[in-house]
Each structure stands twice: as structure tokens, then as C-alpha cells.
Amino acid sequence: MLSTLQPPRSLSHLCNKPTTLFLRHTSLKPLSSLSSQPVTDSTLTGQSQSQILSTRDSLLSRQITAAQLAESFLTRLRRTEPHLRSFLHVSDTVLAQARELDEKIQRNEEVGPLAGVLVAVKDNICTAEMPSTAGSRVLEDYTPPYDATAVRKIKELGGIVVGKTNLDEFGMGGTTEGSAFQVTANPWDMTRVPGGSSGGSAAAVSARQSMVSLGSDTGGSVRQPASFCGVVGLKPTYGRVSRFGLMAYASSLDVIGCFGTSVADAGILLHAISGHDRLDATSSKREVPDLASQFVSISLLESKPLKGLKVGLIHETLDDGVDIGVTSAIRTAALHLEELGCSVTEVSLPSFSLGLPAYYVIASSESSSNLSRYDGLRYGNQVASDELNSQYMDSRAKGFGSEVKRRILTGTYALSAGYYDAYYKRAQQVRTIIRKSFKAALDEHDILISPAAPSAAYRIGEKKNDPLAMYAGDIMTVNVNLAGLPALVLPCGFVEGGSAGLPVGLQMIGAAFDEEKLLRVGHIFEQTLQNCRFVPPLIADEDAPF
Amino acid sequence: MASTIFRSFQTHPLLFHPTTLLRRKNVFLYCTLGSAQTQTATQEKVKPQVKVSHLTQNKTLENASKDYEAVIGIETHVQLSTLTKAFCSCPYNYGSQPNTSICPICMGLPGALPILNFKVIESAVKVGLALNCKLALNSKFDRKQYFYADLPKGYQISQFDVPIATGGYIDLDIPVEFGGGHRKFGITRVHMEEDAGKLIHSDDGSYAQESKSNFGFVDLNRAGVPLLEIVSEPDMRNGIEAAEYAAEIQRVVRYLGVSNGNMQEGSLRCDVNVSVRPIGQLQFGTKVEIKNLNSFSAVSRAIDYEISRQVLLHSQGQDKEIVQETRLWEEGAQKTVTMRKKEGLSDYRYFPEPDLPGVFLTQDYVHGIHKSLPELPEMKRRRYEKMGLSMQDILFLANDINVAEFFDTTITKGADAKLAANWIMSDIAAYMKNEELTINEVKLSPQELAELIASIKNGTISGKIGKQILFELLAKGGTVKGLIEEKDLVQIVDPVEIEKMVEKVLSENPKQLDQYRGGKTKLQGFFAGQIMKLSKGKANPGLLNKILLEKLNAKS
Structure with missing residues (x-):
């Protein structure tokens, strides 16, 4: 299919063919296919199949052992990692943990819902047994004394952390080129960036180096790489997931998010890490609905499963600055939603373009403060000096990369006496306007849709020396962080590029704490998406993914 | 480390x-370190000592x-x-x-x-x-x-x-x-x-x-x-x-x-x-x-x-x-x-x-806290002022909440405010200072201080005995009643008994009696001392002096 990709302007050539959609329902697998997809299936799992659920079924039915499963992932990881460089650290206890789990299963002991699930964790999320560097020299070889709450929860539910993934230093960037240690490649085209800042986590899931992964999203750092790498990326509502253990970039915007090859996996992972945490005063006390078991199989669906759902296509996201291929993929996705029963209308958010400047002022301001602790005194790299001030300066000058310094300087400026009102305060006012306009749009619509990024993955080095161009790439995502809303990105089509085309992600934005709806719509959307296999060419020839 | x-x-x-x-x-000078002695309210000098600089x-x-x-x-x-x-x-x-x-x-x-x-x-x-x-x-x-x-x-x-x-x-x-x-x-x-x-x-x-x-x-x-x-x-x-x-x-x-x-x-x-x-x-x-x-x-x-x-x-x-x-x-x-x-x-x-x-x-939260506030120093001072205490007493008592509470309890047990203040500020304060104790550490309870003051006031014991008892109470505790009984310290208020003692002393010191009657009236003190000694300090001083004077002057 991919090889026959045509110029994306023409609808009929895109992978989803709304007109034939429902004719094919009857030919789909029985409803059990979702929940009990056997791992011995010799084809790579497509978007709609949950690796987490099938892992559980396969382990409990003794079709495969956790060790075999882990070994197959590690084998693929070893094979692909030299090309991708998505990991900064790979755990050496994965197999041992898997064997321990196998023993438990042998003894018929209770195992958690994430038993045997291989999770990659972005390196700005603290792990007690592995270095956590945030991609920065300033934290080179630093191992925290504790696990982030999200990591602790995953471990408690039986998940196995495979390793720590590459990122733009402290999450600041959109290509993962901003890592102090290595550049990660896009599994769809090794000359292209995986996006960022959670590029390592997106690439790892895309190349099936891990089943799912954790990222962090401050201005789009989960959603944009998800789009670039053709995986599902879920940015939860601010406060849904504890930030304890996430190295702060911009505290009022940061959230931990999830990557998976299916909406179900992203949802199950989110469910595992959600909930109030007494260690994070900004985490919500709101009850977490069951996000994990609502994934209805396609065969149970009615012909118009999303009937009555009001979808708003954000007008401002289809402007001139957006690649035409992306625009047409999104319009096609909108048609697909209509086929599913939604009513799709264009909605205008006049404040949309204000998001970018407001975001860069707020995020930079907060980061200038959050990164003050990296002074080399208590942990991390220290440059010896004979005077305290010069020690600070030398440690920070050598420890931070140029993008981090740029943002610290920007933020320091914005917060300075005499400039505060003009920048920080004004940006907060804009933020309030944005929040209100999203609220109004979401009062009228169930979900809003837009592209996840103005383009598909671009080439390594292409925007490296043009920070403004890179910042502009965040236009689709930053508003959502400013408004604190949940958003789901899922692959919806392709544009030309690479050997097999480049994936394009559709962003669905929901009302605060309504991840449930996003997951339901996303799950139906991906299951009904025809003729699309978002498996990158790097591993497409492989046999069983696990 | x-x-x-x-x-x-x-x-x-x-x-x-x-x-x-x-x-x-x-x-470094800002954050003082080293062996910190726990300082208590009573130890800390509240009244700044002014030293005039050159x-x-x-x-x-x-x-x-x-x-x-x-x-x-x-x-x-x-x-x-x-x-x-x-x-x-x-x-x-x-x-x-x-x-x-x-x-x-x-x-x-x-x-x-x-x-x-x-x-x-x-x-x-x-x-x-x-x-x-x-x-x-x-x-x-x-x-x-x-x-x-x-x-x-x-x-x-x-x-x-x-x-x-x-x-x-x-x-x-x-x-x-x-x-x-x-x-x-x-x-x-x-x-x-x-x-x-x-x-x-x-x-x-x-x-x-x-x-x-x-x-x-x-x-x-x-x-x-x-x-x-x-x-x-x-x-x-x-x-x-x-x-x-x-x-x-x-x-x-x-x-x-x-x-x-x-x-x-x-x-x-x-x-x-x-x-x-x-x-x-x-x-x-x-x-x-x-x-x-x-x-x-x-x-x-x-x-x-x-x-x-x-x-x-x-x-x-x-x-x-x-x-x-x-x-x-x-x-x-x-x-x-x-x-x-x-x-x-x-x-x-x-x-x-x-x-x-x-x-x-x-x-509501603020009101709740407001209601739970204790009496504050200023309110205490104004209340003490209304009791008629001097500003010096007031400042002393209200300075330390524990002292103030001790005082307050003493007077709620019926003690006269001025007397209670005097006891606290003089003998009790001196004792605390010498022994380096806080008011909560002394064995004396406000109840017993009130009892002591009452016993002196109603004549059960003399002020002098009262002082002796106070130091016993401060150091060892116990009750005023118990100590009075134990040590047989009840004041002698029977005029007949005192008169007997007066007569005994006068008859034992004829020389001094003559001198007194010859005009050396200062000797009254000598007689009073002897009588008090005879009574083991228990004679009521007022009564003693009254009877003594009557006897000394009667035969002149």
C-alpha cells in the first residue's frame, strides 16, 4: 500500500477509504481479536491491537513466557539501536525481572495488569536503578535516589522498565537533536528526526523496541514525536498524572504522557499512572475513570458508532504554514469521522496564534527557575573553581547546551524587574484567554481536531540552527498545554518521504479530565482506519514482533 | 560529615x-552555630541593657x-x-x-x-x-x-x-x-x-x-x-x-x-x-x-x-x-x-x-482560629492593670506566658493578686534564677501558692514561716497543709499563750527590762526576737508586739 502512495492531495489515494469502510466490517476478525490476540500471530500488530492485553493473555495462557517476550524485544532493540539511538541507557535486569515474573506465573501467583509489559521511560523521569540525565551533561551519570511516581506505579503493576530514552535536553526542543549525548533517528527514515522532545520514547515504540513508553509533554513533546514516528501519543489533562519525579521544565505545563502502538495501550498505560499523588500538590484528586477496559472491539460496533459526536476542526490549524499533505490527511481523517457518525464542523479559535509567544514566555520563565538547582553543588557535574560564583557559572556553562541556555536567558529576561508585566504577566493573561476560548469551543463540541504538527518528520539538521523555525513547529500543540487539556495523537495517514512515506498524526483535543472520550473515539477511529499499517520499514520485514 | x-x-x-x-x-556570622544552650524565657534578658557608647x-x-x-x-x-x-x-x-x-x-x-x-x-x-x-x-x-x-x-x-x-x-x-x-x-x-x-x-x-x-x-x-x-x-x-x-x-x-x-x-x-x-x-x-x-x-x-x-x-x-x-x-x-x-x-x-x-x-476557618486564640500579652497586661498591679509587676508577669499562667491560676484559686505577684516576683523568681529553673520546673504549684498566701492572710502561719514553707515547696513540693502539720508550724494566736511567753522572757531578762524602762526603747526588738525564738517562730508577730508593748509599758 505504502509503495503506491500518491500525491496526498487526492483523497482516494490516502490510506483511509471512508467509502469502503463499513463494507469491510463483516470481514473483520471476531470480537475476541482485541482482547486475546495471540502473540504467536505472525504478523506485526497493527494499530488496533493492544500489545498489553495480548501480552497478558499470552502469559496467563502460558503461550509464551515473559522471558521469551523480553528476549524478543531485546533482540530487536539490539538490532535496531545502532541505527536509531533511542536509548541513553538500557536496563540490564530486564531478563531477570521477566524470569521472576515467569516464576510467579508458574506458582499461579497473582500478577499485575502490566505484568511483562516492557516500558521505555524518557530520561527526564527519575528511576532509582538507572541513570536519569534529562539528556544533559549537567546530570551525566546521575542516578536519583527514588523512582518517579509514574515509574513506581508501573513497576507495582508488573511493568518492566527497559531503559531510558533520549530526549532534547530537559525536554527543550522538537527534534531530539538537543540531547547532549546522541541524536535519535526516525524509524521511518533514518535521515529524519523522530520529533521531540520525547523522540527516544516515540522511536522506541515505533520500532517496537518496547511495547509502550513514557514521555513528557510541555508544549507538544509527546504528541509531535508520536505524529513523526507513527505511534499513538497521549497527553493527559494537567494534574491527571503525578509529576513527582519528572524533572521540571515548565511546572505549570509539564505532564507525563504515554506512547503506544494502539490507543488501547496508551489508555491502559495512562490508567496505570493516573491519580492523585500526595507528593504532587498539583495532581488532581478527581476520581480516575476506568480508562483501561472500555475498548470495544470493532465487531461490536454499530454502523455509525460515533453518531451524534460533535467534532470541531480547528480552522486556524489548516492555515498557510501547514504542509499541504498534512492538511489533506487531516481533512481525510475528518471525513472518516463523519463516516463514523460524527458531525464535523470547522471552529475558529481566534486566540490560537497567541499560544506560541505566550508558551515561550511562560515555559522559558518557569524553566529559568526550575533549572537553577543544577548548580553542580549537590549532584551532577561540577566544575572546580576557587570561587562560588565562578563555580556556578562554569558548572552551568559547561553543563547546559545552547537551547537550554537560550531558554534560561529568555526566561530570566522575561521575569526581570521592569519586564515582568510586559512578558510574564501578559503571557498569563493570554493563557487565560486561550483557556476560555478552548472551554467555549469544547462546550460546543465533544472534541476538537487538528494536525499534531504542521509537517511530517523533517531531516536531521534541517532546523537545528533555526530555533524560530523549530519553535513555530509547536504551533499545533502548545495551546493545549496552556489550557491544560488532554489530547490524543494517533496516526491517520501518510505524506511522501522516506522509503515508505512518513506518518501524519491527527490530534484530538478533549475537555479537561475527559480522556475517556478521547480514548473511545481514538480507538474506534484507528480500528476503522483501512489499509494502514503504521509499522516503520526498519522492522516491517520482521516476523513476529514478539 | x-x-x-x-x-x-x-x-x-x-x-x-x-x-x-x-x-x-x-x-557565617549570620547563622550562629556551635553548642547551643537552650534558652528559656526566663533566662533571656527581655529588658535590654543599655550601655552608652563612647x-x-x-x-x-x-x-x-x-x-x-x-x-x-x-x-x-x-x-x-x-x-x-x-x-x-x-x-x-x-x-x-x-x-x-x-x-x-x-x-x-x-x-x-x-x-x-x-x-x-x-x-x-x-x-x-x-x-x-x-x-x-x-x-x-x-x-x-x-x-x-x-x-x-x-x-x-x-x-x-x-x-x-x-x-x-x-x-x-x-x-x-x-x-x-x-x-x-x-x-x-x-x-x-x-x-x-x-x-x-x-x-x-x-x-x-x-x-x-x-x-x-x-x-x-x-x-x-x-x-x-x-x-x-x-x-x-x-x-x-x-x-x-x-x-x-x-x-x-x-x-x-x-x-x-x-x-x-x-x-x-x-x-x-x-x-x-x-x-x-x-x-x-x-x-x-x-x-x-x-x-x-x-x-x-x-x-x-x-x-x-x-x-x-x-x-x-x-x-x-x-x-x-x-x-x-x-x-x-x-x-x-x-x-x-x-x-x-x-x-x-x-x-x-x-x-x-x-x-x-x-x-469559617479564620473565625475558628480566632476563637481558639489564647489571651495575648497585651490583653493580659491590660487585665493585670485593672487588677491594680504596678506596671513593673505587669511586665514581669506577662513577659513569660508560663509565669503569667502560673500567676493566673494562683489568683483563680483565690489568692490576692498583689500578694501573688509579690511572691512570684521576689522569692520565686530569685529561686528560679539561682536554680536555673523555669516556673514549670519548680515543684510549687499555683494551688499551693494560693494556699500559702491564704494561710498567712488568715493568720494560720506567719509570713516568716510562710517563706520557709515556700522554699520547701519550691524544692520538694508537697502541700502547705501537710508541711504545717508535719512541722507543727501553726501560728500561735492565743493571747494567753503569747502573754505567758512574754512574761517568761521578761522575767528571764530583768537587766534588759530595766534598761528599756530606763528609756532604751530600742530593746523592744530584742524582746520580740527572744519571744519569737521561744515560740519557734510561730507566734503571731502583731499579737506578740501588741502584748509585749502592753507588758513593757504597763509597769513603767
Whole structure:
């Protein structure tokens, strides 16, 4: 299919063919296919199949052992990692943990819902047994004394952390080129960036180096790489997931998010890490609905499963600055939603373009403060000096990369006496306007849709020396962080590029704490998406993914 | 030691080079260390001892002083005695081993977040109400940003533009020996913040650079301990007023039980701002900040020294020499010296703390706390005043909440206020001072003091016996009744019995009797003493003297 990709302007050539959609329902697998997809299936799992659920079924039915499963992932990881460089650290206890789990299963002991699930964790999320560097020299070889709450929860539910993934230093960037240690490649085209800042986590899931992964999203750092790498990326509502253990970039915007090859996996992972945490005063006390078991199989669906759902296509996201291929993929996705029963209308958010400047002022301001602790005194790299001030300066000058310094300087400026009102305060006012306009749009619509990024993955080095161009790439995502809303990105089509085309992600934005709806719509959307296999060419020839 | 603890967190020890410390040496003076003696309320000198400096003795200066007026404002930091720190669950105990009470949160490790201890809010509301402030029902925390080795996050969580309490005042009475009088000083604001760690010197007591060690150490035990900063209006005019203001703040926080208010441990720290202007001028002079004031007496003396210094400069036409700076009080030299000149206003780049939600108080919550407030020092003083006590008594009793409570309980048990005050201020206070005990540590209970006073008043025992019993009670406890019975101390009030004793003594001392009757009336005392001795001190002195006099004069 991919090889026959045509110029994306023409609808009929895109992978989803709304007109034939429902004719094919009857030919789909029985409803059990979702929940009990056997791992011995010799084809790579497509978007709609949950690796987490099938892992559980396969382990409990003794079709495969956790060790075999882990070994197959590690084998693929070893094979692909030299090309991708998505990991900064790979755990050496994965197999041992898997064997321990196998023993438990042998003894018929209770195992958690994430038993045997291989999770990659972005390196700005603290792990007690592995270095956590945030991609920065300033934290080179630093191992925290504790696990982030999200990591602790995953471990408690039986998940196995495979390793720590590459990122733009402290999450600041959109290509993962901003890592102090290595550049990660896009599994769809090794000359292209995986996006960022959670590029390592997106690439790892895309190349099936891990089943799912954790990222962090401050201005789009989960959603944009998800789009670039053709995986599902879920940015939860601010406060849904504890930030304890996430190295702060911009505290009022940061959230931990999830990557998976299916909406179900992203949802199950989110469910595992959600909930109030007494260690994070900004985490919500709101009850977490069951996000994990609502994934209805396609065969149970009615012909118009999303009937009555009001979808708003954000007008401002289809402007001139957006690649035409992306625009047409999104319009096609909108048609697909209509086929599913939604009513799709264009909605205008006049404040949309204000998001970018407001975001860069707020995020930079907060980061200038959050990164003050990296002074080399208590942990991390220290440059010896004979005077305290010069020690600070030398440690920070050598420890931070140029993008981090740029943002610290920007933020320091914005917060300075005499400039505060003009920048920080004004940006907060804009933020309030944005929040209100999203609220109004979401009062009228169930979900809003837009592209996840103005383009598909671009080439390594292409925007490296043009920070403004890179910042502009965040236009689709930053508003959502400013408004604190949940958003789901899922692959919806392709544009030309690479050997097999480049994936394009559709962003669905929901009302605060309504991840449930996003997951339901996303799950139906991906299951009904025809003729699309978002498996990158790097591993497409492989046999069983696990 | 710091390094060992930190290593358990797999981090680098806190190192920086000696010259750093050399340059920053002054900072050490701010955080007093070493063997801390726990200071109690009664031990701490509340009344500042004024020592007149050489400068003020200067005649010309004395004349010049009349033309100038000092303006003084005080920033007080009160360390709250909550069980745990402001934003984590580490306990804080003054004097514990360095870096034994720390966690990822108060160490500022990557990924750690603050969680507010609600006891901090409660304490702040109590203090705000006690200082007659208006409370902000919606306030928030802000970050105050600067780099220093004792500040692990590179910012201090504080409150900036919306402090929890504003616009209050404090009432106090100046001791009679300093001129007396009532004062009301304005309170600008009260806000919550966290303390920083301490830079510490090596074990041999020397500063790191002096011991030629290559390391400086940071103790983060204190990092994150909750503080209230109380800022006064520039309402004070001399050292005594400032010291009394600080003492009143100490009394208030101790009455409220929110802090031990101990200055030597740094639980109560005063930074004062002093400026001088020609009388009649509305504009303030250039203000100088003074730090390192470890007692109220130091507050008073440092301010008076600084006023003299500034007045002298003014009177010599050198007022340009007065620059905005921070000066340190040197206790040894009894003078202030420059610590650092301020290069313009420092920019702390305050912004709202995004890791903490806003602080929202309900009117009900505030009312509830208001109702639970104890009687505060000012209310106590006014009540004592109505009882007819002298201001000296009032200030003594109300100074220490434990003493005041002792006194209050004594009078609720029926004792006469004036008598109770006298007993407490004289013999009991002397005993406490000699034995270095607080009023809560002596064995005497208010109940027994009341009993003692009643026993003297109703004539059961004499005042002299009363005193003996008091010292027994202070040292060993027991009851007045028990001691009287045990030692057979009941006063002899039977005139017949006393008369017998009088006659016995007179008949045994005929020579003296003759002398008395010959005009040497001073001998009455001799007879009285002999009779009292005979009665083993139990004879009622009034009755004894009355009968004695009758007998002495009868046969003349």
C-alpha cells in the first residue's frame, strides 16, 4: 500500500477509504481479536491491537513466557539501536525481572495488569536503578535516589522498565537533536528526526523496541514525536498524572504522557499512572475513570458508532504554514469521522496564534527557575573553581547546551524587574484567554481536531540552527498545554518521504479530565482506519514482533 | 560529615573551594552555630541593657542628636515549631547532626516537588490575627530567586505580592526604667517562607578555609523549615523601642505556641533598618540594614550605635558617606561594620510558585482560629492593670506566658493578686534564677501558692514561716497543709499563750527590762526576737508586739 502512495492531495489515494469502510466490517476478525490476540500471530500488530492485553493473555495462557517476550524485544532493540539511538541507557535486569515474573506465573501467583509489559521511560523521569540525565551533561551519570511516581506505579503493576530514552535536553526542543549525548533517528527514515522532545520514547515504540513508553509533554513533546514516528501519543489533562519525579521544565505545563502502538495501550498505560499523588500538590484528586477496559472491539460496533459526536476542526490549524499533505490527511481523517457518525464542523479559535509567544514566555520563565538547582553543588557535574560564583557559572556553562541556555536567558529576561508585566504577566493573561476560548469551543463540541504538527518528520539538521523555525513547529500543540487539556495523537495517514512515506498524526483535543472520550473515539477511529499499517520499514520485514 | 550523608543519595559531596568561603565569610556570622544552650524565657534578658557608647558620650554628638530623628523598621523571621518542615515530611530539631534530616524535596533533587504543611498556614493565620492584621483569604506562594550554596533549589519559596496578612499593629508597654509609656507600632505584612540551609565550619570550630581544608560544607537540615517574616512599619525611633518591639513579637509567638522564639538558636531573627533624618524632614534618610543581632540587647545597642554613627556623619556634613548597605553588629567591638554594599536593588525575579496551588482560606476557618486564640500579652497586661498591679509587676508577669499562667491560676484559686505577684516576683523568681529553673520546673504549684498566701492572710502561719514553707515547696513540693502539720508550724494566736511567753522572757531578762524602762526603747526588738525564738517562730508577730508593748509599758 505504502509503495503506491500518491500525491496526498487526492483523497482516494490516502490510506483511509471512508467509502469502503463499513463494507469491510463483516470481514473483520471476531470480537475476541482485541482482547486475546495471540502473540504467536505472525504478523506485526497493527494499530488496533493492544500489545498489553495480548501480552497478558499470552502469559496467563502460558503461550509464551515473559522471558521469551523480553528476549524478543531485546533482540530487536539490539538490532535496531545502532541505527536509531533511542536509548541513553538500557536496563540490564530486564531478563531477570521477566524470569521472576515467569516464576510467579508458574506458582499461579497473582500478577499485575502490566505484568511483562516492557516500558521505555524518557530520561527526564527519575528511576532509582538507572541513570536519569534529562539528556544533559549537567546530570551525566546521575542516578536519583527514588523512582518517579509514574515509574513506581508501573513497576507495582508488573511493568518492566527497559531503559531510558533520549530526549532534547530537559525536554527543550522538537527534534531530539538537543540531547547532549546522541541524536535519535526516525524509524521511518533514518535521515529524519523522530520529533521531540520525547523522540527516544516515540522511536522506541515505533520500532517496537518496547511495547509502550513514557514521555513528557510541555508544549507538544509527546504528541509531535508520536505524529513523526507513527505511534499513538497521549497527553493527559494537567494534574491527571503525578509529576513527582519528572524533572521540571515548565511546572505549570509539564505532564507525563504515554506512547503506544494502539490507543488501547496508551489508555491502559495512562490508567496505570493516573491519580492523585500526595507528593504532587498539583495532581488532581478527581476520581480516575476506568480508562483501561472500555475498548470495544470493532465487531461490536454499530454502523455509525460515533453518531451524534460533535467534532470541531480547528480552522486556524489548516492555515498557510501547514504542509499541504498534512492538511489533506487531516481533512481525510475528518471525513472518516463523519463516516463514523460524527458531525464535523470547522471552529475558529481566534486566540490560537497567541499560544506560541505566550508558551515561550511562560515555559522559558518557569524553566529559568526550575533549572537553577543544577548548580553542580549537590549532584551532577561540577566544575572546580576557587570561587562560588565562578563555580556556578562554569558548572552551568559547561553543563547546559545552547537551547537550554537560550531558554534560561529568555526566561530570566522575561521575569526581570521592569519586564515582568510586559512578558510574564501578559503571557498569563493570554493563557487565560486561550483557556476560555478552548472551554467555549469544547462546550460546543465533544472534541476538537487538528494536525499534531504542521509537517511530517523533517531531516536531521534541517532546523537545528533555526530555533524560530523549530519553535513555530509547536504551533499545533502548545495551546493545549496552556489550557491544560488532554489530547490524543494517533496516526491517520501518510505524506511522501522516506522509503515508505512518513506518518501524519491527527490530534484530538478533549475537555479537561475527559480522556475517556478521547480514548473511545481514538480507538474506534484507528480500528476503522483501512489499509494502514503504521509499522516503520526498519522492522516491517520482521516476523513476529514478539 | 556532610559528604557522607549525601553520598548515600549517590550524589557528590558539597564541595567548593576555600576562597569562596573567605569571600563569603560574613555569611557565617549570620547563622550562629556551635553548642547551643537552650534558652528559656526566663533566662533571656527581655529588658535590654543599655550601655552608652563612647560616641554618645561625645558632647557635640549629644547636641547634634537633638536635631535628628532616627527611623527604624524591623524584619523579623520567626521559625515555626511545626513537627515537620514546610514542604516535606522531614522533622527539624535544632542542633542535630548535619544533613540527617533531609530528603529529596528539601535537598532540591531533580523531580522533587514541594507539598505544603498546612500547620504553616495555621500558624501564619494565628500570628496574623494576633498582630491585628487583615488576612488575605486568597494568597499564594512565589519563588524568590537567587543563587547561594545554602539554597538548594536556587530559589526560596516565599510570598511576594499577596502576603497572607497585612496592615496590623502591635501594642506594647515600655518598661518604667526606660521611660515607660504605651506604644503602638504598625505591622506592614506577615508572610510565609522557607528557611535556607547553613554553611558550616569544620569540627575544630574554625572556618573551613582557616583549617586549610579544601572543602566548604553545607548543612541542609534547616533547609525548608517554615518561617514567618514579619515586617514592621518604620515606626520606631530608638534602640529601646526596637528591642521592645522584638520582645513583644517573641511574647506573641510564644503565647501562640507557634515558635520557641529563641534568638540564640536563630528561631527569632531580627534584621533592622535604620536611617536618620533632620527633624522636620519628611523624606527618609538613606537606610542601612543591620544583621547578626542575637539578643534584644544587641538590637538596642546596635541601633543606638548606628544612630550615633549616622548622626555624627550628618552633623559633620558627611551624610553622603551613609550608603545603602548591610552592616553587621560586632558584639565584641560593640559596633557595626560594613558587610556588603548594595549594588542597586537586587532583582529576585519573583513569580508565582507553579508547584503549589493557591492558598485559600474560608471565613469559617479564620473565625475558628480566632476563637481558639489564647489571651495575648497585651490583653493580659491590660487585665493585670485593672487588677491594680504596678506596671513593673505587669511586665514581669506577662513577659513569660508560663509565669503569667502560673500567676493566673494562683489568683483563680483565690489568692490576692498583689500578694501573688509579690511572691512570684521576689522569692520565686530569685529561686528560679539561682536554680536555673523555669516556673514549670519548680515543684510549687499555683494551688499551693494560693494556699500559702491564704494561710498567712488568715493568720494560720506567719509570713516568716510562710517563706520557709515556700522554699520547701519550691524544692520538694508537697502541700502547705501537710508541711504545717508535719512541722507543727501553726501560728500561735492565743493571747494567753503569747502573754505567758512574754512574761517568761521578761522575767528571764530583768537587766534588759530595766534598761528599756530606763528609756532604751530600742530593746523592744530584742524582746520580740527572744519571744519569737521561744515560740519557734510561730507566734503571731502583731499579737506578740501588741502584748509585749502592753507588758513593757504597763509597769513603767
